[in-house]
Amino acid sequence: MYSVSxxxxxxxxxxxxSLWNGLLETGQAxxxxxxxxxxxxxxxxxDFVYEVLDGVFCCYSLLPDGRRQVTGxxxxxxxxxxxxxxxxxxNCDAVCDAMVRSIxxxxxxxxxxxxxxxxxxxxxxxxxxxxxxxxxxVLLGRKSAKEKLASFLLTLARRYAGEDAGEVTFVLxxxxxxxxxxxxxxIETVSRTFTKLKTAGxxxxxxxxxxxxxxxxxxxxxxxAMDCGV
Amino acid sequence: MYSVSxxxxxxxxxxxxSLWNGLLETGQAxxxxxxxxxxxxxxxxxDFVYEVLDGVFCCYSLLPDGRRQVTGxxxxxxxxxxxxxxxxxxNCDAVCDAMVRSIxxxxxxxxxxxxxxxxxxxxxxxxxxxxxxxxxxVLLGRKSAKEKLASFLLTLARRYAGEDAGEVTFVLxxxxxxxxxxxxxxIETVSRTFTKLKTAGxxxxxxxxxxxxxxxxxxxxxxxAMDCGV
DNA sequence: CGTGAGGTTGATCGCTTTCAACGGAGGTGG
DNA sequence: CCACCTCCGTTGAAAGCGATCAACCTCACG
Numbered sequence: 001m002y003s004v005s006x007x008x009x010x011x012x013x014x015x016x017x018s019l020w021n022g023l024l025e026t027g028q029a030x031x032x033x034x035x036x037x038x039x040x041x042x043x044x045x046x047d048f049v050y051e052v053l054d055g056v057f058c059c060y061s062l063l064p065d066g067r068r069q070v071t072g073x074x075x076x077x078x079x080x081x082x083x084x085x086x087x088x089x090x091n092c093d094a095v096c097d098a099m100v101r102s103i104x105x106x107x108x109x110x111x112x113x114x115x116x117x118x119x120x121x122x123x124x125x126x127x128x129x130x131x132x133x134x135x136x137x138v139l140l141g142r143k144s145a146k147e148k149l150a151s152f153l154l155t156l157a158r159r160y161a162g163e164d165a166g167e168v169t170f171v172l173x174x175x176x177x178x179x180x181x182x183x184x185x186x187i188e189t190v191s192r193t194f195t196k197l198k199t200a201g202x203x204x205x206x207x208x209x210x211x212x213x214x215x216x217x218x219x220x221x222x223x224x225a226m227d228c229g230v
Numbered sequence: 231m232y233s234v235s236x237x238x239x240x241x242x243x244x245x246x247x248s249l250w251n252g253l254l255e256t257g258q259a260x261x262x263x264x265x266x267x268x269x270x271x272x273x274x275x276x277d278f279v280y281e282v283l284d285g286v287f288c289c290y291s292l293l294p295d296g297r298r299q300v301t302g303x304x305x306x307x308x309x310x311x312x313x314x315x316x317x318x319x320x321n322c323d324a325v326c327d328a329m330v331r332s333i334x335x336x337x338x339x340x341x342x343x344x345x346x347x348x349x350x351x352x353x354x355x356x357x358x359x360x361x362x363x364x365x366x367x368v369l370l371g372r373k374s375a376k377e378k379l380a381s382f383l384l385t386l387a388r389r390y391a392g393e394d395a396g397e398v399t400f401v402l403x404x405x406x407x408x409x410x411x412x413x414x415x416x417i418e419t420v421s422r423t424f425t426k427l428k429t430a431g432x433x434x435x436x437x438x439x440x441x442x443x444x445x446x447x448x449x450x451x452x453x454x455a456m457d458c459g460v
Numbered sequence: 461c462g463t464g465a466g467g468t469t470g471a472t473c474g475c476t477t478t479c480a481a482c483g484g485a486g487g488t489g490g
Numbered sequence: 491c492c493a494c495c496t497c498c499g500t501t502g503a504a505a506g507c508g509a510t511c512a513a514c515c516t517c518a519c520g
Contacts, residue, residue, distance in 0.1 A: 133360070406500095438484095
């Protein structure tokens with residue numbers, strides 16, 4: 001029904017230029033992280049900045065009673081751990097087998113002092129993250145469960161398949177629990193909402209981890225004005 | 231009961247060093263903004279970066295049906311509009327009479343190219359904002375109404391009075407509506423929750439805009455582990 | 461074939477929202 | 491000076507959405 005070759009996977013994403021491409025010749029190291037394993041913990045010394053080469057990571061905070069909020073998923077080409085603080089301010093796990101390129105923060109900052117171009121790229125990267133987080137505030141604070149999940153799937157669909165495809169099929173690398181904690185819901189509500197979107201004919205779920213968007217326009221309508229400023 | 235001189239107001243906050251202190255001799259301009267008036271709108275050309283000198287601003291996004299999410303309050307000493315995008319990604323209003331110092335973005339970026347020190351301060355400013363937003367994700371996604379309001383009041387209490395005061399009194403510059411849209415609640419729930427905190431003896435409300443924290447430890451307990459990483 | 465983790469579905473509960481009425485503060489004009 | 495109006499905040503009653511508790515299913519793995 002859906003040939004494997006059509007199914008988009010985050011791991012397939014081939015990124016173009018690295019953030020520090022051409023500016024750092026040495027000091028980088030590549031590193032594999034297995035599914036479910038941590039890259040770092042909240043409060044750890046923030047000695048490294050990472051660029052995701054393959055796989056997906058999940059950044060989250062915990063409350064003492066165990067409640068968890070996923071603050072973001074980090075995909076190939078994205079940067080993790082950018083920050084001037086001495087320690088990381090979230091935990092970070094790989095949600096599937098992954099690979100990162102690491103660079104010592106001290107070296108990155110030293111080079112940024114010499115090469116203003118790098119500094120400006122870093123600032124750009126940080127403010128892009130800020131802009132993305134604004135939208136997530138709206139989602140968490142003001143959207144219904146259905147709108148939340150539709151918004152989330154829409155973001156993934158666009159990332160994996162570009163804006164304009166009418167139909168897309170992709171694999172969810174993260175679990176229902178990760179999605180729930182990202183959207184501020186429970187796993188039961190996420191599951192029920194998946195079923196509702198399926199029943200409504202907006203998506204198909206050939207497997208629980210495979211999403212087929214049947215009608216991206218209806219998904220956009222359901223997500224309620226993701227990008228509409230006014 | 232509470233002498234006026236003890237009541238902290240955000241306007242009183244005297245900030246020390248400006249972000250670009252000593253690095254920009256010209257190009258700055260000061261500007262007054264009246265309560266309720268906009269500083270800029272989402273989508274506007276982001277020609278200026280502002281430093282708040284006095285008063286409080288409120289940044290927010292709107293959904294097309296009118297739902298609003300306040301993404302942050304901006305206090306004296308804070309920076310608004312930092313970003314490399316061509317346009318602002320939120321609306322921004324003054325919640326009370328305010329004053330800002332503006333600087334053309336182009337000039338700021340040009341100087342940053344020459345003075346890496348400024349670039350690093352800008353990056354620092356951006357990543358501090360990122361870190362603060364992480365905590366707000368936890369609040370929006372995982373906290374109850376009581377925990378949300380307690381967390382919010384605690385943040386204000388600390389800002390206005392330092393960490394360790396047992397009792398603090400301060401004026402809320404923003405309306406219940408602003409608070410509700412910041413915490414992802416309705417004004418009714420915010421109002422009811424204020425009453426609950428008052429009934430529980432955690433705070434007093436001599437006036438609706440004046441908060442007296444009677445027991446900051448109990449406020450911290452109610453806020454549930456604001457800063458507890460694990 | 462047993463086991464355990466992840467996912468789905470059902471029934472019920474409860475917190476927050478919604479709808480509605482009321483009260484107080486500030487501003488305006490007769 | 492006071493009646494009137496509007497905005498903001500509070501409170502009550504009822505409804506609804508998502509959470510909670512619980513059972514069951516599916517699939518990978520040993």
